[in-house]
Each structure stands twice: as structure tokens, then as C-alpha cells.
Amino acid sequence: MELGFWQVWEGGWISAILRGAAITIALGTASMAFGIVIGVACGLIKWARLFPLTLVVDFYTSIVRGVPELLIIYLLFFSSVEVVAQIAAAFGYEGLAGNGYAFAIAVVAIAAISGAYSTEVIRGALAAIPGGHIEAARALGIPGRRIFRRIIAPQMLRIAVPGMNNVWQTTIKDTALVSVVGLQELMRAAFVGAGSTRHPFIFYFIAAVVYLAITLVSQGGFDWIERLLRLRTRK
Template identity: 75%
Template sequence: MEFGLLQVWEGGWIGAILRGATVTVMLGIASILLGAIVGTLCGTAKWLRLFPFTLLVDVYTSIVRGVPELLVIYLLFFSSVEFMAKVAAAFGYGGLEGNAYAFVVAVVAITAISGAYSTEVVRGALQSIPPGQIEAARALGISSGRIFRRIILPQMLRIAIPGMNNVWQTTIKDTALVSVVGLQELMRVAFVGAGSTRQPLIFYTIAFVVYLLITLVSQSGIDWLEARLQGRRRAAR
């Protein structure tokens, strides 16, 4: 075990693991933010029953939530990688599909996945807002924009945080799936290190600890945000 840890340290794998963890966090943050935007737009469309957008959103969420996440990544990557390789080569950027493009596809794929689940979280949060509050505001002549900013949005955020927390935790774990497209994130680095040093237990244990740290730290931040919003709600009363 000591020899294995020495191999990890002297082989420069600690730096590689940290870089992989950075890619994982960047990928997770980009995907959850874009997914939240997608979820807000789609969830609002479902809440308002905007036809035909409601139908399109239902098709999107049903497809994405009805197939394995890994299959979504495979379909998006292998359906476009050849085309993008030709475009990159035409402009003198050969090999682009194996580097930056892998990150772009990973963000798009995980955004699509997190967006589908965020849609239902946002829709549920909006439906939890008492309609009487909105009707009363309209009766007082308050503009639609102000109703959204002062009544709908604050309550939606407070109600949606627990559900979005679950989406975030799932998103971080889904980043491990993009190792199949060659992106050097945490799981990919652990896989390569395990194969190179023949110390799979050590590398996968390190990956386990790093993933756990990421989720625990982010959980603490989300708990703080939720408590802060709850405190503002009590102060407003």
C-alpha cells in the first residue's frame, strides 16, 4: 500500500487528479447553470400551459428521462464527432474533436439531462405558489413583470432549492459518464492511473474521496443558501 501511494505521488498523479477534479467541477457547474436555464424556461412553459411549447417540453423530458444518461452522451457525441472533425480539419484545427469538443459535448449532454429534471422541479415549485397571491396582485394593478420579480420568483427559488440540490448531486455524478468520450475529468484520470500503475484500489479510492468532498462542500453551500432564503422569508413576515 505504501509503495502504491509512493507511485501515485512520484508519478505526478496527484496533480493529474486535481486537474481532473477541476474539470469535473467546471463541467458540473456549467451543466447545472445551463440546465437551470433550460429547466426554468421549460418548467414555466408547462406551468403556463403554452401550447405547442408544452407538448415539445413533454416530448423532451420524456425522452431524456426515459433513456440511460450514458446513451444520451453516446448519441450526442458519436452523431456529431465525425462532422466536427471534418469542419475542424478544414480550418486547420485537426484533433479538436478529441480535446475541446469532448468538453462541449459533455456540457451539452449533461445540460440536456439536468435540464429535463430541472423542468419538473421548476414546474412543481411554480404550482406550489398559491394562485390567490397572483390574482390579488393583478387585482391591485401590479404589472406582470413586478409580480414575477416580487411574488413568483422568490417563492419559486425557495421551494425549488431542495429539488435543484438533488439535480446538482446527480449532475456531479453524471460527469463520471463522460469519461467514455475521452474527456480528462476525475473518473477518466482515475481509470488511466489505475491501468498505468496497476493500483486500481488506490486510484478509485482517491476518486471516491474527491467526489465525496465535492458533494459535501456543495451540500454545505446549498444548505447555507436555503437557510438564508428561509431567514429572509421570516423577516419579510
């Protein structure tokens, strides 16, 4: 059989691919979580135009959104690999290029990328909150922290959901790029399988199907959240 369905089944590659998919989802979720933290912090800075900080945030978002993700991943991996190896050697762990380290750097890289896009989404959501709401809260003498918690944050979250859906879809697809530096996620599992069975078509096809399943399921999840939030707004 030219396509090699049998080899995929026989060689136990299905479980390797599913393990890879689990790592992809874990990587995507962790990066997205850190990305949201970065996004909320930087989005608030950009929205409030806190003087010196807003320049730093502008620099960060324009670099990350203008330079290819792959280049950023290369930068972070190649520049950290030596440092980490030295630290590991100092503590007596030779050859620590294992999965734990790769995963940590991958989260840093993808979170940095995801965070830049989240920043723009959060900034946009903050800008969409009517100024009158905040003025009204101030007029009522509500302290600043509570204005954020009760007035700004709930509206920001609701408005940001569709944009965050886009960021999540991009993030999960960006995790595939980390395979080029060797983290054993879904794409890497397919790559290894394709190399050792010499049936690349079927392996990349399966990988494509799994990615599609992840994006479609999460799309459904986001649609559900959007419906949930819409129910509570009175028209």
C-alpha cells in the same frame, strides 16, 4: 506494497487527479447553469401549459428522464464527432478531438440531462406558489412582467432550492459518465492512472473520496443557502 500508495505519490498522479477534479467541478457548474436556464424556460412552459410548446417539453423531459444518461452521452458524442471533424477539416484544423471540443459536448450533454430534471423541480415550485398571490397582484394592476419578477420568481427560487440541491448532486455524479468518451475529468484521470500504474483500487478509491468531498461540501453550501432563505420568511 500491493495497493500502490507510493506510485500514486511518486508518479505525480495527485496533481493529475486534482486537475481532473477541477474539470469535473467546472463541467458540473457550467452544465448546472445551462440546466437551470433550460429548467426555468421549460418549467414555465409546462406550468403555463403553452399549447404546442408544452408537448415538446413533455417529450424532452420524458425521453431524457427515461433513457439512460450514458446512451444520451453516446448519442451526442458519436453524432457530433463527425460533423465537428468535417468543419474543423474545412477550416484546416485536422484531428480536432481535443479537450475543448470534448468539454463543449460534455456541457451540452450534461446540461440537457440536468435541464430535464430542473424542469420538473421548477414546475413543482411554480405549482406550489399559492394562486391567490398571483390573483392579488393582478387585482392590484401590476403588469405581467413585474408579477413574474416580484411575486413569482422570488417564491419559485426559494421553494426550488432543496430540489435544485438534488439536481446538482445528480449532475455532479453524471459528469463521471463523460469519462467514457474521453474528457480528462476526475474519473478519466483515475482511469488513466489505474491503467498505467496497474493499481486500480487506490485510484478509484481516491476518485470516490474526491467525489464524496465535492458532494459533501456542496451539500453544506445548499444547507447554508436554505438557512439563509428561511431566515427571511416570517413565520
